[in-house]
Amino acid sequence: MSLGEFDLISRYFKQSNTQITDGVEVGIGDDCAILELPEGYQLAVTTDSLVCGVHFFEDVCPYRLGYKSLAVNLSDLAAMGADPKWVSLALTLPIVDEKWLSEFCRGFFELALKYNVRLIGGDTTKGPLSITVSAKGVVARHKALLRSRAQVDDLICVSGVLGDGGLGLACKTGKQALNNPTPFIDALELTEPRNDLGKLLINYASSCIDISDGLIQDLKHILDASLCSAEIEVNKLPLSAAMKHEISCKTIVQKQALNYALSGGDDYELLFTIKQEHYLQFCAQYPDAQVTVIGKVIADNQQKVRFTEAGQTVNLQLAGWDHFK
Numbered sequence: 001m002s003l004g005e006f007d008l009i010s011r012y013f014k015q016s017n018t019q020i021t022d023g024v025e026v027g028i029g030d031d032c033a034i035l036e037l038p039e040g041y042q043l044a045v046t047t048d049s050l051v052c053g054v055h056f057f058e059d060v061c062p063y064r065l066g067y068k069s070l071a072v073n074l075s076d077l078a079a080m081g082a083d084p085k086w087v088s089l090a091l092t093l094p095i096v097d098e099k100w101l102s103e104f105c106r107g108f109f110e111l112a113l114k115y116n117v118r119l120i121g122g123d124t125t126k127g128p129l130s131i132t133v134s135a136k137g138v139v140a141r142h143k144a145l146l147r148s149r150a151q152v153d154d155l156i157c158v159s160g161v162l163g164d165g166g167l168g169l170a171c172k173t174g175k176q177a178l179n180n181p182t183p184f185i186d187a188l189e190l191t192e193p194r195n196d197l198g199k200l201l202i203n204y205a206s207s208c209i210d211i212s213d214g215l216i217q218d219l220k221h222i223l224d225a226s227l228c229s230a231e232i233e234v235n236k237l238p239l240s241a242a243m244k245h246e247i248s249c250k251t252i253v254q255k256q257a258l259n260y261a262l263s264g265g266d267d268y269e270l271l272f273t274i275k276q277e278h279y280l281q282f283c284a285q286y287p288d289a290q291v292t293v294i295g296k297v298i299a300d301n302q303q304k305v306r307f308t309e310a311g312q313t314v315n316l317q318l319a320g321w322d323h324f325k
């Protein structure tokens with residue numbers, strides 16, 4: 001390595017976003033960081049690794065990789081309704097490529113600054129490229145949104161639109177030709193975590209999860225934890241204008257779009273359950289929140305997902321569907 005480990009840490013990480021001081025008594029530079037939790041709050045902690053060749057392509061733009069490696073962690077905090085505060089970063093690098101590192105940091109710190117998140121430590125080692133981020137947030141005592149609290153008759157909602165990230169991946173791997181791949185590849189690589197929404201939902205939703213593995217798979221986690229089943233109205237799944245455009249260009253058919261929306265993965269939207277009256281209160285309070293009702297929780301402790309179209313059960317032969325039979 002041209003640049004030593006400690007020079008690298010001090011050049012790229014130590015002075016990075018020290019303007020954010022909230023709760024940090026000791027940051028980078030000692031054996032541990034020392035953090036102060038506000039009175040009446042609990043700590044929410046999550047870790048996600050991104051491994052080259054598994055979670056990202058070797059040639060991915062380092063700015064986007066830095067952004068996404070933090071975004072997927074912030075998304076887990078969003079799903080619990082936690083307010084992101086601090087993050088640690090374990091980086092394994094094959095070589096010290098300063099151009100690559102500074103672009104990686106540009107993406108990472110751009111997102112960190114957006115959510116007032118301070119880098120408080122990490123580890124830097126040599127080896128095959130991989131990134132492990134651990135994000136820490138705070139949430140008012142006993143208010144965290146759990147997967148296990150969905151109730152029969154709750155509405156099932158999602159934020160944003162579905163399927164674009166999964167379609168972006170299919171496009172990158174050459175499985176899908178598109179009229180205009182850009183918005184889908186952007187959705188895949190420039191993940192936008194829904195932390196603002198997550199923080200609002202703690203006073204309204206009964207359960208919540210972020211959609212990283214596809215709507216159906218992540219919905220199943222809520223159903224398993226809450227011992228209930230779900231009815232999803234396929235015509236209500238929110239698709240992006242870009243996705244609708246591809247359908248109108250006939251590069252993909254409606255059924256493929258549904259497939260991406262239901263099992264594509266990489267959407268990082270929030271999927272949550274909410275009592276009907278709380279949903280009405282939420283909409284009155286936050287009319288601009290981009291959330292769509294896509295179904296409801298039903299009483300059947302077999303944890304199944306039933307698809308409907310205008311109230312009638314439909315049998316969707318979807319990729320990934322077998323897994324849940």
Ligand code: ADP
Pocket residue numbers: 009013014027028029030031032088089090091119120121122123124
């Ligand atoms: P130790 O050997 O005691 O674990 P290190 O020598 O690995 O400490 O790290 C020195 C300091 O730099 C520590 O405060 C550590 O948290 C921080 N650090 C190391 N790598 C990173 C990184 N990639 N990002 C942020 N902080 C880092």
Ligand code: MG
Pocket residue numbers: 123124
């Ligand atoms: Mg170390």
